[in-house]
Amino acid sequence: MISKLKALLDEGIDVGLNKEDNVLYLGASHGVTAKIISKIVGSKGFVFCLEVSSIVMRDLLKVCEDNENMVPLLYDANKMEEYEDKIKKVDFIYQDLAQRNQVSIFKKNSETFLKEKGKFVLIIKAKSIDAVKDVKEVIENVKKEMGDVKVVDMGKTHKGHYAILGEK
Amino acid sequence: METLRKQLIEDTKKKIMESFDNESLIIQCSRYLAELDTSIYSMKLRLKGWYGFYDHDVVDVLDVSGEKSSLGADLTEEDLIILNENIETLRLLLILKEDNINYLTKLMEVKVPRLLDVAGVEIGAKLISLAGGVKELASMASSKIQLLGAEKALFRHLKSGNKAPKYGVIYFHKSVQDSEDKGKAARKLASEISKVVKVDYFRK
Numbered sequence A: 001m002i003s004k005l006k007a008l009l010d011e012g013i014d015v016g017l018n019k020e021d022n023v024l025y026l027g028a029s030h031g032v033t034a035k036i037i038s039k040i041v042g043s044k045g046f047v048f049c050l051e052v053s054s055i056v057m058r059d060l061l062k063v064c065e066d067n068e069n070m071v072p073l074l075y076d077a078n079k080m081e082e083y084e085d086k087i088k089k090v091d092f093i094y095q096d097l098a099q100r101n102q103v104s105i106f107k108k109n110s111e112t113f114l115k116e117k118g119k120f121v122l123i124i125k126a127k128s129i130d131a132v133k134d135v136k137e138v139i140e141n142v143k144k145e146m147g148d149v150k151v152v153d154m155g156k157t158h159k160g161h162y163a164i165l166g167e168k
Numbered sequence B: 001m002e003t004l005r006k007q008l009i010e011d012t013k014k015k016i017m018e019s020f021d022n023e024s025l026i027i028q029c030s031r032y033l034a035e036l037d038t039s040i041y042s043m044k045l046r047l048k049g050w051y052g053f054y055d056h057d058v059v060d061v062l063d064v065s066g067e068k069s070s071l072g073a074d075l076t077e078e079d080l081i082i083l084n085e086n087i088e089t090l091r092l093l094l095i096l097k098e099d100n101i102n103y104l105t106k107l108m109e110v111k112v113p114r115l116l117d118v119a120g121v122e123i124g125a126k127l128i129s130l131a132g133g134v135k136e137l138a139s140m141a142s143s144k145i146q147l148l149g150a151e152k153a154l155f156r157h158l159k160s161g162n163k164a165p166k167y168g169v170i171y172f173h174k175s176v177q178d179s180e181d182k183g184k185a186a187r188k189l190a191s192e193i194s195k196v197v198k199v200d201y202f203r204k
Helices: A003-008 A032-041 A056-067 A102-113 A135-144 B002-018 B022-051 B077-111 B112-119 B120-129 B134-137 B144-146 B152-162 B182-202
Strands: A022-026 A046-051 A070-074 A090-094 A114-125 A151-155 A162-167
Touching: A003 A032, A003 A114, A003 A162, A003 B112, A022 A032, A022 A102, A032 A056, A032 A070, A032 A090, A046 A056, A056 A070, A056 B002, A070 B002, A090 A102, A102 A114, A102 A135, A114 A135, A135 A162, B022 B077, B022 B120, B077 B112, B077 B120, B112 B120, B112 B182, B120 B134, B120 B182, B134 B182, B144 B182
Parallel strands: A022 A046, A022 A090, A046 A070, A090 A114
Antiparallel strands: A114 A162, A151 A162
């Protein structure tokens, strides 16, 4: 399966990620997408890769060791207080979590770590917010909660996924 | 930034190592067993069809006479050699499965003896694996334990109002299998499991 970020970029969508950006990646998984971000921000940028699973982290750790602008963080995005002091303010947040409370996780993290005018991409998996409700209804609710954002339906490459693009 | 990065890489390595315990072994072994079961089942089915050309009356490829049935095709020695090799490998996989079950039993005797006693090794391990850990299983309501493994049916029920599932993996437990009223037996078993796993987790 293709990386969701790459799918967005291939569609010609400007996600607002720039060279030299400092990025916080919530739910970095095996590090495929994180590496793409690391390439985009270049050697003067930085990527904080947060991942909760220690099994997945084995792969991610290797990617981080090989790329000097990447750092691994084995933490739960729900427990921000545990890693608060390890991350500096960032220009960009990329979040791809399959959590029920993924929107509130994002809000908490962006409030603390995202600079003013900082951009973000929030990947929403509607099914993990509510497995029963209609997908459109879930997305409408997310939209209401997030305010002024752009919503991209990623159904073509990733069924049931939406990308929320915005600025703080 | 570079010092911070080195520090965090070291921290992560340490945390990965600390995250390992016997519970991880139970979960991995249980998931591997499930894969093994699926493989054994489909290999058996496929081999039965294959061997059937030679012996139409084959019921179980692990228990074949080696003799051609009256309508059987004339297979050459070469045809039979590879067939037998496949059957022998299947036999080895069954031994491997037993070895895994014995190993899993030993792990569970240490970590969750009461759960092992009540649910049995395969179901008990599956419940831990589905819950994501002993702690998670111990903090689950009995009604949730009852439906672990029936997520698909549960969501179908919630979405379309079909009948609600009565049991998940505990369906295969002897007490449920033998019961006339399987729903009731499942409820009873789940409540018992919920009790003992709490004891297993909180004793010490």
